[in-house]
Amino acid sequence: MKMTLTEKILARASEVSHVIPGDSAMVSVDILMTHDVCGPGTIGVFKREFGEDARVWDPEKLVIIPDHYIFTSDSRSNRNVDILREFVADQGVRYFYDVIDDGGVWRFDPNKSLALPQYGEQYAGVCHIALPEKGHTRPGEVLVGTDSHTCTAGAFGEFATGIGNTDAAFVMGTGRILLRIPETMYFRLVGELSGGVMAKDIILHIIGDIGFDGATYKAMQFGGEGVAAMSMEDRMTVANMGVEAGAKNAVFEADARTHAFVDAAAQANGTVRPYETIEPDVGARYVYESTVDLSSLEPTVAMHPDPSQRTTAHACRDVKLDRAYIGSCTGGKTGDFEAFARVVRGKRVVIDTFGVPATPQVVRELKATENGGRSAWDVLVEAGVNMTVSAGCAACLGGPSDTFGRLNEPLSCISTTNRNFPGRMGHPDARIHLASPYTVAASALAGHIADPRDYLE
Amino acid sequence: MDDTIVGKVYVVGDNIDTDQIIPAEYLSLVPTIPQEYQQLGTYALRGLPADQYPQRLMEPESVRSDYTVIIAGRNFGCGSSREHAPIALGAAGIRIVIAESFARIFFRNCVATGELYPIESQYRLCDDFRTGDRVEVNLTASQLRTDGSVAMFPLKPLGEVEEVVAAGGLFAYARRKGWVQQPAVVS
Numbered sequence: 057m058k059m060t061l062t063e064k065i066l067a068r069a070s071e072v073s074h075v076i077p078g079d080s081a082m083v084s085v086d087i088l089m090t091h092d093v094c095g096p097g098t099i100g101v102f103k104r105e106f107g108e109d110a111r112v113w114d115p116e117k118l119v120i121i122p123d124h125y126i127f128t129s130d131s132r133s134n135r136n137v138d139i140l141r142e143f144v145a146d147q148g149v150r151y152f153y154d155v156i157d158d159g160g161v162w163r164f165d166p167n168k169s170l171a172l173p174q175y176g177e178q179y180a181g182v183c184h185i186a187l188p189e190k191g192h193t194r195p196g197e198v199l200v201g202t203d204s205h206t207c208t209a210g211a212f213g214e215f216a217t218g219i220g221n222t223d224a225a226f227v228m229g230t231g232r233i234l235l236r237i238p239e240t241m242y243f244r245l246v247g248e249l250s251g252g253v254m255a256k257d258i259i260l261h262i263i264g265d266i267g268f269d270g271a272t273y274k275a276m277q278f279g280g281e282g283v284a285a286m287s288m289e290d291r292m293t294v295a296n297m298g299v300e301a302g303a304k305n306a307v308f309e310a311d312a313r314t315h316a317f318v319d320a321a322a323q324a325n326g327t328v329r330p331y332e333t334i335e336p337d338v339g340a341r342y343v344y345e346s347t348v349d350l351s352s353l354e355p356t357v358a359m360h361p362d363p364s365q366r367t368t369a370h371a372c373r374d375v376k377l378d379r380a381y382i383g384s385c386t387g388g389k390t391g392d393f394e395a396f397a398r399v400v401r402g403k404r405v406v407i408d409t410f411g412v413p414a415t416p417q418v419v420r421e422l423k424a425t426e427n428g429g430r431s432a433w434d435v436l437v438e439a440g441v442n443m444t445v446s447a448g449c450a451a452c453l454g455g456p457s458d459t460f461g462r463l464n465e466p467l468s469c470i471s472t473t474n475r476n477f478p479g480r481m482g483h484p485d486a487r488i489h490l491a492s493p494y495t496v497a498a499s500a501l502a503g504h505i506a507d508p509r510d511y512l513e
Numbered sequence: 514m515d516d517t518i519v520g521k522v523y524v525v526g527d528n529i530d531t532d533q534i535i536p537a538e539y540l541s542l543v544p545t546i547p548q549e550y551q552q553l554g555t556y557a558l559r560g561l562p563a564d565q566y567p568q569r570l571m572e573p574e575s576v577r578s579d580y581t582v583i584i585a586g587r588n589f590g591c592g593s594s595r596e597h598a599p600i601a602l603g604a605a606g607i608r609i610v611i612a613e614s615f616a617r618i619f620f621r622n623c624v625a626t627g628e629l630y631p632i633e634s635q636y637r638l639c640d641d642f643r644t645g646d647r648v649e650v651n652l653t654a655s656q657l658r659t660d661g662s663v664a665m666f667p668l669k670p671l672g673e674v675e676e677v678v679a680a681g682g683l684f685a686y687a688r689r690k691g692w693v694q695q696p697a698v699v700s
Contacts (some may be wrong), residue, residue: 094594094595100545104545106695107695125541136541136543137541180668204593204618218593220622220626222620222622222625223683226687268528269587272588273617301589302616453532453537455534455538475592479532484536488698
């Protein structure tokens with residue numbers, strides 16, 4: 057019985073020799089991740105169902121990363137971080153990336169400068185970027201999290217999917233989750249991206265092809281010789297938006313680059329744990345197969361109001377904009393900001409432009425990279441980008457009204473983020489267009505949607 | 514499983530995502546805190562654009578919707594994994610969503626929480642019904658009927674997850690299966 061990568065991972069994690077799509081399997085979980093928005097509710101269900109004195113199945117396998125509503129004066133949001141802290145102390149959870157280092161309670165000070173971090177050494181920022189940075193993603197494993205973009209971790213050759221609070225509470229108590237084995241769609245990536253085209257363009261292109269529900273209930277598997285040239289960040293960007301096509305998970309086959317990244321992150325953070333890479337069987341059955349020639353892709357835009365409204369940046373270059381935004385688990389990584397900086401270096405943005413690095417590590421890397429005496433951070437600030445060191449999810453999902461970069465008016469915005477449904481970034485009548493960091497940067501310089509190839513030397 | 518659900522329908526189109534079901538600014542409410550559960554209900558479907566949906570699911574100040582059934586198009590509940598979404602609808606008094614199709618995590622969260630029946634229709638219904646229509650849903654027979662009419666609209670059976678919904682959600686089902694031994698804490 058030949059199996060796809062997802063089938064093989066789930067078969068091993070449920071201790072059976074093989075699985076077929078449609079089967080239900082009780083799967084052992086290697087990592088459960090939760091955050092400040094869904095963690096308190098998950099803890100509530102856990103205590104209600106397993107008892108006030110119940111213990112987490114494995115305090116080494118639960119990773120808690122506050123990241124959503126951190127830099128806000130909303131008192132309930134601050135309280136939710138405190139609920140996580142209390143639970144962690146009570147349960148002896150090992151991996152809690154708290155906002156503050158000294159315990160106590162978390163309160164945000166809105167009067168402090170955006171240039172000054174209000175977080176301590178432990179704070180890790182956006183969970184999907186922090187998980188690999190801190191060495192919690194490993195090939196062959198099963199990672200579930202209370203966030204739909206948990207599928208990002210599939211970039212590391214593992215099964216990763218988003219779940220709700222109730223399912224997460226079940227995992228918290230038992231270490232297991234009942235999953236239906238998904239059918240797998242296979243995307244063979246060939247060729248190399250041409251200048252001005254990024255990983256974001258690959259996934260926007262694919263979602264445009266198959267539709268916003270084109271992968272519902274299914275696994276998306278990415279392979280082919282085009283993958284080798286893709287950085288781990290590129291693979292994360294592609295896997296991240298699998299859920300925007302409805303996918304249960306998105307997964308890349310692990311290669312030498314994957315192992316190098318995973319091993320280095322684990323070494324650096326003291327999270328080394330043995331893992332066993334899984335490869336898909338030759339001759340596995342896929343419900344859909346397509347070949348994507350990366351060299352044929354162009355800078356792509358998903359127009360308001362959903363991620364499948366695909367067009368090219370060139371074709372919609374007259375669309376006027378009020379705002380540009382770079383950030384989130386999709387487009388807030390170091391490479392995303394470096395690409396943005398490449399376009400705006402020495403120029404000025406003409407519309408309000410906000411930049412929110414995904415993690416404190418991204419902030420450090422941007423401030424460190426020197427190119428001609430200026431760090432990428434300097435280049436962005438000098439180009440007029442409103443940069444904050446308060447790494448987190450920020451305005452990608454709107455959030456409380458005082459969230460940095462939030463669309464509080466019905467503006468037209470271009471963004472490196474992942475969703476553009478009505479109201480996603482705040483105001484229900486705001487229009488959001490999704491694009492790569494290159495395209496967002498070029499558009500910020502132009503004041504309308506622009507093709508980055510016209511701005512890159 | 515309750516056999517029949519009777520009430521007024523609220524009709525929405527395709528691709529109603531979780532931000533429209535419960536806007537992100539309300540996600541700081543914790544569903545397991547009873548007062549905040551109730552508050553989530555007051556914001557149910559608050560994110561629907563006002564120009565397309567002049568009739569709202571929730572009247573200002575009300576904690577209970579006039580509607581019991583939602584009829585939707587394709588891909589209802591797409592977007593985030595927030596369990597706040599089915600919970601907000603359930604807290605508002607919605608008992609069933611009948612959609613042409615559902616996004617995966619939303620469907621699963623309906624089943625796991627036992628808040629709502631997520632039922633797919635055999636045919637697209639959102640163009641044939643109007644908000645305020647009275648309907649009767651027969652879950653056993655998988656049929657939807659307009660009040661006072663004999664015309665039946667076929668629904669798809671819940672399939673393998675029916676057992677979970679019938680038990681009242683994931684934990685009730687897990688106890689029945691012997692996967693969870695502890696009794697639930699009654700608040």
